[in-house]
Amino acid sequence: MTAMGLGPLAAEPAEWMHDAALLAVTHHLQASRTRPPEDLDPRSAWPDRAGEWQELVRRAAELPVDASGWTTVAALAAERFPDAAAAFSILADNPALHLPTPGVFARIAMAGLGLGYDEALAAALLAAGAEDGLELVPPAAASLPASQWGIRLSAEGRGRCFGRALRARGDFFAATHTAVMLRPARVAARILAAEGVVWVRSSSRRMARQLASDIASLGAGRGYELIELRGGEPVPLPDPHAPLLAVDLFALDAPPRIPPVIADGAGLLLLAPDRFDAGHIQAVDAPALDAxxxxxxxxxxxxxxxxxxxxxxxxxxxxxxxxxxxxxxxxxxxxxxxxxxxxxxxxxxxxxxxxxxxGARRMGPSVSNVRTSVTLSDLVAGDEIMTQLRDAVSWRESQSRVWNVMGLPRDAGEANGLTLLFSGPPGGGKTFAARCLANALGLNLYRTDLSQLVSKYIGETEKNLSRIFDEAEAGHGILFFDEADAVFGKRSDVKDAHDRYANIEVGFLLQRLENFGGVTILATNLRANLDPAFTRRMQFIIDFPMPQQAEREELWRRNLPLPDWREDDLDLSMLAERFRFAGGNIRNAAVAATHLAAAEGAPLGQRHLARAILRELEKSGLPRGAEDLGPLAQWLTEAR
Known part of the structure; x- marks a missing residue:
């Protein structure tokens, strides 16, 4: 019985390995108590306890399993028996790894199987590297040699050992339409007929799936089965009597091992990000849709x-x-x-x-859909800002005519997206303007959650950003990056690995913005912190300064409750002149004052505004003495 032959019949060998692991850990712990660590030989097989292994040696001789097969048995024992997994952890002196390592397996094989240490170690390393059902798992300390890595059953190996199907069925999609990407679909269909497999390459998962559907529409089955592959899972083989099989590889960090032989009459589509190498498999690109x-x-x-x-x-x-x-x-x-x-x-x-x-449901947890009903007429801003925002609306609405009717020449790789930069102090109206613009264009506004997007792990930030850019390419929403300098910051001199990968992230964003066909808004309080290369990619750069007195008075007027719920002596001109607040501060003060009035069941008056404005001054770090509050100071004195 070899490793490939292990299946439901592996129960007895797994029980042997369980007993061997428990006996080994008993001897290991006893030796640790009686001898100092430097006297323990990790290549020994407890020769002074050989007599206690005789029964296991006899049982092993009756089992037709070779050295490679015993490696699989060790991995299976860790899955079946928690105490065996714990024993492997103790033997490896690694509390974070509950798997057999090649080194641990070699010691057990010496004691119970009669193999030499080097022979058993080589068998374990080669089996874990070559067998379809096994994989080597690096522990947290990735610099350890492979002899101290864990040996684990892969998804295919678990299926074999536990007698289950090698893969779960995917979802079936009918494809009775006329192919949309007709030319690449025909090329892929010819490759599929000749070789049985084709690599569908794209920067967009959406486009790869569209091409898969188009390829299926040209075939006799007029449909395909779709499976999303996860890390550690093998690429499933297609069934020659089943529909075309499409395997989505976009969730993987690296391309998987591709089966070398495809059954006659079967068809396999591998949908992969363009960063993966197709190797010997012929590839077809799935670009963005043209008009x-x-x-x-x-x-x-x-x-x-x-x-x-x-x-x-x-x-x-x-x-x-x-x-x-x-x-x-x-x-x-x-x-x-x-x-x-x-x-x-x-x-x-x-x-x-x-x-x-x-579209909002497909965006995932890394963005939130900001619901809005405000329009550009609700925005209190200067003429220059309003003109630029209206021009941005016209730009987006006329883009199809510009590129598809008027025949404006394109640069290679250039997209027809729209990118805006909003800069200015906090509370200056940047987010409000983004809401107004989304409403004017009839689009969702997707505020990105940087805590979900930015990752400490290398490459994860780019993957997260790529997902939301890909989905937003459908055009149903605006990507809004608030505090954009957190991810669009300046590139720096490379002093360590952190700088190198931070620069890679910025470079990715530069490239993705240039190739993005949707609408993006970057908002920042610190424009100087953005990488200068981003400004060239902006169609509109709009500065939101602190509002002037007339604008502040209008902001007070719009943010206070209805006239019937205000006292007659409110002096909005005085508020606008004395308190040089941003729009956000005015909104906060108005809401707080209205709550104070509502709690009293009275119209909003000066006493409520005085308390609310004092709190806003405290939050903003602005002077708040009696001379700064002016006429409102008396209301605070009376309140005390």
Whole structure:
């Protein structure tokens, strides 16, 4: 019985390894108590206890398992028996690793299997590196030699040893449409027919899946099975009698081991990020949809031409995304009707709302959808700011005409996205302006959560950012990076590995912004901290200064409660002149004062504003003496 032959019949060998591990750890602990650590030979097999191993030697001789197979048995014993896993940890002197190591296996093999240490060590190292069912796991101290790494059953190995299916079934997707990416789909179909496998390469998971659907639409099965591969899982082999199999590799950090032989008549699509090397497998690229392909998606989804004409330039969706949004829009439209009325298809507004709602759900936990109803007319800002914001709206609304009708030449790799930089002091209106702009464009506003995006692990930040850029490429929302200098900061001289990888992150963002076809807003209080290379990639740079007196008075007026809930003696001109607050501070003070008034059941008056403004001055670190409060000081004195 070799490693490949181990299956449900491995129970008896696993029990042998369990007993051997417990006996080994008993001898190890006894030796540790009687001899100093420097006298313990890690290559020995407890020769003074050889008599206690005789029964295990006899049992092993009756089991047809070779040295490679015993390595798999050791990994299986760690899965089946918690006390064996604990014993392996003690023998390896590593409390964080509850797995057999090649070194530990070699000692047990010397004592119980009659193998030499070097022979057993080599067998374990080679088996863990070559067997499909095993993998070497580096412990926390990654600088340790491989002889001290853990040996673990892979997902395929667990399936074999426990007699289960080697892979779970994926989801089946029908593909009866006319191919959208027709040219690359035909190329991939020819490769698939000749070789049985094709590598679908893309910077976007969405586009890779769209091409997979197009390839399937050209085949006889008119559909495909999709499996998302996770770390440690083997690439499943396709069934020649089953539909085309598409395996999504985008969740992996590195390309997996690809099966060398594909069964005749089967088809395997490997959907991979373009950072992976396809090796010997022929690859086909899945680029972003151009204008013609994007419109073809809407036609394939059966959307009315009038709605497609209006929305296709605005949203760049895959076919599955659009079909899901159409079903949601139809459901909501029909639920809103009376039961006796004829069912009608959703209109343009309902389709747009469904696309935005579905897109927000797909964005994941690293962003929050900021709901907004404010418009540009609600923004209190100078003429220059308002002009630039209106120009930004016009820019986005006219982009399809500029690039697809007027024939403006493109630079290689250039996207038609829109990027804005909002800079200014805290509370100056940057976030409010972003909400207004999102409403004007009819898009969601996605505020990025930097705690979810930025990771201390190398490469994770780029992966997190890539996911949200990829999804937002569909055009259903604006990516809003508040405190953008945290991730878009200046590159520095490389003094250590941290600097090197920080610079790599900034370089990735520069490249991703340039290739992003959606709308991005970067907001910062410290514009000087941004890398200068970002400014070249901005279509609009808008500075939000502290509001002037007239603007402050208007902000007070707009943020106070209705006139019926204000006392007549409120002097908004005095408030605007004396307190040089930003818009955010004015909003905070107005809300706090209104709560004080509501608690009394009275209209808002000077006494409420005095207390609220004092608190805001304290938070902002501004002078708050009697002379600074002016006429409001008397109300504080009376309150005391």
């Amino acid at each position: 013609v392909e994007n419109r073809a998606v809407w036609d394939a989804a059966g959307i009315a031409p009038a709605i497609a004409d209006a929305l296709a330039p605005r949203f760049q969706l895959t076919l599955s995304e659009l079909q899901g949004a159409r079903r949601e829009a139809e459901l909501m439209a029909n639920l809103a009707q009376d039961g006796d009325q004829l069912l009608t298809p959703p209109d343009r507004a309902a389709m747009a709302a469904a696309i935005r709602a579905a």
